[in-house]
Amino acid sequence: MDRLTAERRSWLMSQVKPKDTLPEIKVRKAAHALGYRFRLHRSDLPGRPDIVFPRLRLVVFVHGCFWHRHEGCKKAGMPKSKIEFWQDKFDRNVARDKANMAELQRLGWRVEVIWECETRDPKTLYEHVAAAIKAKDGNQ
Template sequence: MVDHLTPEARSENMSRVRNRGTGPELRVRRALHRAGFRFRLHRRDIPGTPDLYLPKYKLAVFVHGCFWHGHEGCRRAKLPATRQEFWREKIERNKARDRGVEAALSDLGIVPVILWECGLKDEGAIVDIISRHAHRASADDDRTE
């Protein structure tokens, strides 16, 4: 498939892609708030600046775009037809950074939770994933006391 935009127009489009307040992130925020979870947004004092942080459970929630973070096996993670080497390297750097952030969070006793854009259609599924992690975190706290 040939790109119908000029390189300059494509660059302009890509520069407008936001990393905060995205549709998928807002969907997660609404679902968790309705379910009674309370969280903080974009805590810069936590490695990776998670999209949401649930202090009660020490959960750092990241809402990953399938394309930008290279979601394995997802149709949304397909590389563009042009400049494939550039995009492959960029996405590999993102994945390496994500692994480093997850390790740093684990060292601090914070549980990283990754929610993929393609799995956010069902509000109940979002709440189930967070509930499972919160339950595990609560159980771990009970064992250490």
């Protein structure tokens, strides 16, 4: 059973932002600190990637662990009410993510996923972003 009223749950879910989330902003700051410029949420690309490095043909998705089902992450727990509804929703999210990534790769883009929980430690995040960028841009 849900601990929140239906009205409170509805309000809470309405506060979940689709873009410009704190983890996404942290990733953007790390890329910017590395000297790279990028585009945001390009609607002409499948899945509307969070961060796009056009020159590098690299897209980065900053996924929330709960919504995109980060395996093994404690933030990816299953709600205790409406289990069937949530399982169906999560399955659709994961399938959509896979389809979008496959289509981007087919179009010649390199795809990186950075999970919400990976943005907690600034040093680790910076290294992750640097590795993702430099894997494609070996001369810098």
